[in-house]
Amino acid sequence: MHDATTAKIAALNDHARRSFTGCRVVITQxxxxxxxxxxxxxxxxxxxxFTPDxxxxxxxxxxxxxxxxxxxxWKIDTYDVDLQMQSPDPTDSAVTARVLTIMLAEEY
Known part of the structure; x- marks a missing residue:
């Protein structure tokens, strides 16, 4: 079961993925x-x-x-704004830098 925090993270991730805004987009070679x-x-x-699996x-x-x-x-990672470590609060865009990476499976 997911809570309100999870729902907010999912909504922010969905927005970033659907619009390519609010994130950095990395496309592999x-x-x-x-x-x-x-x-x-x-x-x-x-x-x-999206499924439970x-x-x-x-x-x-x-x-x-x-x-x-x-x-x-494709994957979304959440970092602190300096891209040095994991975000302290992925629900807060003021302290989070989202990075959307799009890659071939073989590049993972």
């Missing part, structure tokens, strides 16, 4: 080399296949999907 990068980015934005903490911080026979991962 493998993903950048794909022929249809806009389609991959669109699939990240539209991702909604792939999102056990309910924070909507990871997903994977297939694109042209390739498995793509």
């Amino acid at each position: 493998g993903v950048q080399a794909l022929n249809d990068l806009p389609s991959v980015l669109d699939q990240v934005r539209r991702y909604s296949a 792939n999102d056990p903490y309910g924070e909507h911080d990871f997903g994977s999907f297939r694109h042209d026979g390739i498995t793509i991962f």
